[in-house]
Amino acid sequence: MKNGNRLKLLILNLFLCTFTYAQNTNFVEKIHGFHLWTKGAAVGASERLLFNSVLAKALADIKAMDFVVQLQAQGELAVILDASWKHSSAYWDESLRDPKGHRAIVVAPSALSSSWQVKQLLIHEFMHMYHHNLRPHDEGWVQEGVALLSEYVYTGNYNVHIDSGFLFPELSLNTVLQTDQQSSVENPNLRVALYGQVGLFFIYAFKQCGGMTFYKALFDSKNTEKNGIEFLNKIFSKTNLESCSTFPSLFKKFSIARFEGSVLPGYLKSPLRDEKIQLDPYSSSAYKISKGEQCEDHEIHLKEQNACVRIRLQ
Numbered sequence: 317m318k319n320g321n322r323l324k325l326l327i328l329n330l331f332l333c334t335f336t337y338a339q340n341t342n343f344v345e346k347i348h349g350f351h352l353w354t355k356g357a358a359v360g361a362s363e364r365l366l367f368n369s370v371l372a373k374a375l376a377d378i379k380a381m382d383f384v385v386q387l388q389a390q391g392e393l394a395v396i397l398d399a400s401w402k403h404s405s406a407y408w409d410e411s412l413r414d415p416k417g418h419r420a421i422v423v424a425p426s427a428l429s430s431s432w433q434v435k436q437l438l439i440h441e442f443m444h445m446y447h448h449n450l451r452p453h454d455e456g457w458v459q460e461g462v463a464l465l466s467e468y469v470y471t472g473n474y475n476v477h478i479d480s481g482f483l484f485p486e487l488s489l490n491t492v493l494q495t496d497q498q499s500s501v502e503n504p505n506l507r508v509a510l511y512g513q514v515g516l517f518f519i520y521a522f523k524q525c526g527g528m529t530f531y532k533a534l535f536d537s538k539n540t541e542k543n544g545i546e547f548l549n550k551i552f553s554k555t556n557l558e559s560c561s562t563f564p565s566l567f568k569k570f571s572i573a574r575f576e577g578s579v580l581p582g583y584l585k586s587p588l589r590d591e592k593i594q595l596d597p598y599s600s601s602a603y604k605i606s607k608g609e610q611c612e613d614h615e616i617h618l619k620e621q622n623a624c625v626r627i628r629l630q
């Protein structure tokens with residue numbers, strides 16, 4: 317992170333110490349143990365219908381999930397529907413509180429369009445809260461990876477942005493991602509691609525490197541001194557699986573798989589470029605070659621596509 321950005325973040329954090337919703341925030345009702353609030357206009361009949369049919373169903377679905385039960389045991393939870401929130405479908409920040417001081421997540425009412433998506437949205441945001449309690453020092457991209465993977469673990473469905481994760485393999489996997497509302501990546505399309513890519517990597521690691529054993533290790537609060545790649549390396553080193561034994565070995569396998577179409581079999585592939593691209597750390601790119609042309613020594617030849625994959629580790 318550049319010094320300027322670090323300073324900006326520090327200033328932002330000072331303002332955010334605790335962010336309590338107060339003005340124009342109205343209590344609606346308590347649904348399935350969650351305090352529900354709306355910010356802005358009073359709740360009309362049609363909105364109440366939406367709460368009951370979509371949000372209430374999603375809250376009923378998540379209330380018995382183990383991590384939600386544990387969060388509730390530490391103190392009551394709130395959902396604030398904020399129509400003025402435009403940056404994403406929902407967000408969580410450790411400082412967020414409802415007017416009564418309960419820990420809260422914010423959801424944009426426009427996101428209440430389908431109940432399965434809302435369910436994943438709630439799992440994602442409450443998982444940030446839960447994971448942060450255990451590993452508050454984890455890097456942003458790992459926090460997002462855990463939340464995105466959790467959507468899949470608890471529902472069997474991928475995040476809606478997972479498709480975008482295939483689009484730009486040239487993006488650095490461990491780019492600084494803060495929380496859902498702040499990010500070092502300004503362009504919204506690239507930001508979504510980056511989130512999707514982090515989700516893809518974590519789902520791939522889950523499937524390749526021990527499933528629930530891998531997932532549970534992500535919450536290990538004892539490794540307080542390690543985070544990011546170093547932390548994942550430590551988890552992988554315990555798998556006894558050759559391709560998962562280190563972060564670089566798995567990243568390499570993942571990078572080839574995304575061009576072969578085997579990250580999520582039968583799904584999408586990352587696109588091939590017409591030329592070689594200079595890479596940032598932990599990114600990859602593949603370019604087409606003509607018949608008779610050869611890949612460079614450090615590149616991997618994809619026979620079927622007649623293309624060369626270049627991978628940059630650190």
Ligand SMILES: [Zn+2]
Nearest residue numbers: 460463495496
């Ligand atoms: Zn998130």
